[in-house]
Amino acid sequence: MSADPAELVAALVSEIAKLTAANAAPKEKKKPQPPVCESVFEWVADYLANVYWRPTAPSMQQRDNHWCSAWFEHPEAQGRLNLLWKFWEAAQGNDEAMLRWWKEADHHMSKLMSSTGPFSLCTKKHADPERLKVDATPAKFLQGDDPPDDDDPPDED
Numbered sequence: 001m002s003a004d005p006a007e008l009v010a011a012l013v014s015e016i017a018k019l020t021a022a023n024a025a026p027k028e029k030k031k032p033q034p035p036v037c038e039s040v041f042e043w044v045a046d047y048l049a050n051v052y053w054r055p056t057a058p059s060m061q062q063r064d065n066h067w068c069s070a071w072f073e074h075p076e077a078q079g080r081l082n083l084l085w086k087f088w089e090a091a092q093g094n095d096e097a098m099l100r101w102w103k104e105a106d107h108h109m110s111k112l113m114s115s116t117g118p119f120s121l122c123t124k125k126h127a128d129p130e131r132l133k134v135d136a137t138p139a140k141f142l143q144g145d146d147p148p149d150d151d152d153p154p155d156e157d
Ligand SMILES: [Zn+2]
Pocket: 068, 069, 070, 071, 073, 074, 119, 122, 125, 126, 127, 128
């Protein structure tokens, strides 16, 4: 090679300047993609029901999995599946985000489908969801906006 070291350095500096300028150029903003599914109802029927199938009670040996075809009648299922749908939409085209989605889906679907989950009473057909029993709030808790705090000094009345 007979190239002058000074010319090589100048060529490299010029190349680096071009690359730096290219990287500094404002990137085109990505247009938000329209959702794949129009609603959580469409997503559950067209996507989730196809990719997240499990053998479910009562027609199976494994009695831990429960599902309700009227899932939308269960407030807990509405909440969890709506968030899973939104997460799934946002993760489209991003392998790392989809991997995180699968982990979240495994967690929430296990809660929904468990033998103690919201679908556990819907064995042959939908059964209206139960609710936790809650006693009437005692008057002593209704006097202020906040529950009593142990750090609060006693009233000096
Ligand atoms: Zn049900």
